[in-house]
Amino acid sequence: MKSNEFLLDAFARIREAVADTLDGAREEALLRRPSGNGNSIAWLIWHLSRVEDAQLASAAGLKQVWTSQGFAVRFNLPLPERDTGYGHSSDKVDKVKATPELLLEYYDAVHRQTAEFLATLGDEDFDRIVDTRWDPPVTLGVRLVSTIADCLQHVGQAAYAKGLNPARPA
Template sequence: MKSNELLLDAFGRIHETVADALDGVDDRTLLRRPSGNGNSMAWLIWHLSRVEDAQLAAVAGLEQVWTSQGFVGRFHLPLPQRDTGYGHSSSQVDAVQAPPELLLDYYDAVHRQTVEFLQALGDGDFDRIVDTRWDPPVTLGVRLVSTIADCLQHVGQAAYARGLNPGHANG
């Protein structure tokens, strides 16, 4: 198996889990904040989509799907255009409200761009330095793995939050 095939599998698992978490979810469940101050499913799915979008677009030299495909306008969030959710206050978490179909449409579009980028990579590409702000500098391979780790954590949290609602089993 080639490195990009392994990464495609990992990002594919995120995609499947996002779709499963959103399948048939109601608005109450989507917006419920565990313990009253945890992150809602809507925020978690939006945030992981924004993270993957921003990280992959940066290393691929592409415009973010958020802006290039008009999702920023479709979501109508009272947040800065490039916001990805890092450091959000409780009121900013509450501001992220969207129907499950829109959340899935956005993640699907992000995933398509991720797949197109990863399919074009060869094993020699993963050593390319993509961020010199760290010591040691971050390679493309490390950035992709850290993006996968972050997104998997958030989609797991979203699935957990869904399972906290009566009538929605966690798989």
């Protein structure tokens, strides 16, 4: 198995976990915040999607799906267009509202762009420097692994939050 195939599998697992978490989730459950101040499922799924979108687009030299495919307009959040959720206050977390369908549609579009990019990579590509703001500079391989770790952490939090508030029968 080649390195990019491992990464494709890892990102596919994020996609599966996002879909499973959103499956059957009611809109009110998406906005509920554990203990009243934890991150909502909607915010967690939006944030992990934004993180993957921003990190991969930057590393790949592509446009973010958020803006290039019109998701910023469709979500219509009262936040700056380039916002990814880093450092959000409680008030900003409350501003992220979306249906499960829109959240999944956005993540699926991000995942498609990620998978298309990963399919083009050879092992020699992973040592390419993609961010010189750090010491040591960040390689593509490190950026991909850190993105996977961040997204898996957040989708796990979202799944846990969904379990705290199981869907009630209609």
